[in-house]
Amino acid sequence: MSEPYLAFRDVVAGYAAPVVGPVSFEVRPGEVVALCGPNGSGKSTLLGALTGASRVFSGRIDRRERIRVSLQRQLPARPEGIPLSGRELLHLTGADREAAPDALAPLLPLRIDRLSGGQFQFLEVWACLGSRADLVILDEPTNNMAPGTIRTVASLLASRKPERAILLISHERGFVDDVSDRVVELAP
Amino acid sequence: MKWQLVFDPLFRVPFLNGLLLAATVPLLGAYVRLRDEWLASLGIAQATAAGGVVGMLVGIPPIGGALGAASLAAGVKGWYRRSGNDVFVLFLLFGWAVALLGAANSAQGEEVSHALLDGQLYFTGPAHLLAAALLAAAVALLLPRLSRRLLIERFFPDYFAAMGAKAWRLNLVFDLLVAFAVAVTAQSAGVMAAFALVFLPPWATFAGAAGWRRALLRTEGLAVAAYVVAFAAAILLNQPFGPVLVASLLLFSVPRALSRHAD
Secondary structure, three states, rough: OOOOOOEEEEEEEOOEEEEEEEEEOOOOOOOOOEEEOOOOOOHHHHHHHHHOOEEEEEEEEEEEEOOOEEEEEOOHHHOOOOEHHHHHHHHHHHOOOOOOHHHHHHHHHHHOHHHHHHHHHHHHHHHOOOOOOOEEEEOOOOOOOOHHHHHHHHHHHOOOOOOEEEEEEOOHHHHHHHHHHEEEOOOO | OHHHHOOOOHHHHHHHHHHHHHHHHHHHHHHHHHHOOHHHHHHEEEEEHHHHHHHOOOOOOOOHHHHHHHHHHHHHHHHHHHHOOHHHHHHHHHHHHHHHHHHHHHHHHHHHHHHHHHOOOOOOOOHHHHHHHHHHHHHHHHHHHHHHHHHHHHOOOHHHHHHHHOHHHHHEEEEHHHHHHHHHHHHHHHHHHHHHHHHHHHHHHOOOOOHHHHHHHHHHHHHHHHHHHHHHHHHOOOOOOHHHHHHHHHHHHHHHOOOOOOO
């Protein structure tokens, strides 16, 4: 079995005080692993432990060296009044524009600060999935999305690459069950 | 009016100096606006003015004092590590107080302070042109490498942290570049003109541009056009260059900013 890209080992994370944990899981190439739980269960806090947004009280996080990581935030950054087109956003992550879903094509020439919340979320998800990242982390990717777009995202996750791992964070149990290989349950 | 004055060989070096600044500084301004640090230019410009005055008082050429103050300001900002404009307000107030106190207590300091207020582009020489050329070369060399990273940091704030990488080097290089640009511009065109070159062109063009690349082109085009008009107008009307450049930038920028229709 190949070495995991990412491993959380008995991680207890939080801010001023622990919020979640201890939690252990591994994400290996070719896998889609989901962190699932209701709002307030500490999913995003756990993700913050990886980026430094939250504090690790105990345990450790092992990340394989020299892997490319792409991360879609639960609340993606979209600064008002900054002129960036959808095409330019995809260029930032190196996302493949040719392989992009057809529904994205009309959005590419538009400024991202003029897209709807669901359109922008879809673009952000493809910016991560369409990149050459080894590990893609998606935090609540279906937020604000129409049902048809959620089905498109599910099919994108299903057409996975053997060398790519995906860590999915979601509170939508049905979506998680459809697209993931393993589910790590977090209790509130 | 004597149009031939505008083309007098005496003004070639100042014209080239200003043209280089007008073509490069607003590009940095676009990234300053991207980072929501637009007050940086005014804070650093005022700090460099204080550096120029203090430098003169202790026997250092004003440009050396200004560059030293600009580097110090960039270092403090990097150490402070907080986004937003708070730290630049501190630079602004501290620089203003030091510059005026230095000017009030020395004839030389007063001369330098006055020059920084008016913007004496027409009295700049080869040393200023060399500094502007070095700045243009640094921007041409570094900005294409920094651009994608600066955009990623703004639109994907967790990108570097998720990769286990630190972004402080990127921020320090950019801050030093901005500090250098503002110091050099303030010495040639005045403090407010330096601020206006950083702030106004991107402010005017961002609302109507369809994308980042177009916004950069329009920003640069607007700044260069406003500069050429200001250069001629200040000579023909026998006015100090700094305020004329600011007025010209306002004339070019305000109508554009008010017509907020994307292309």
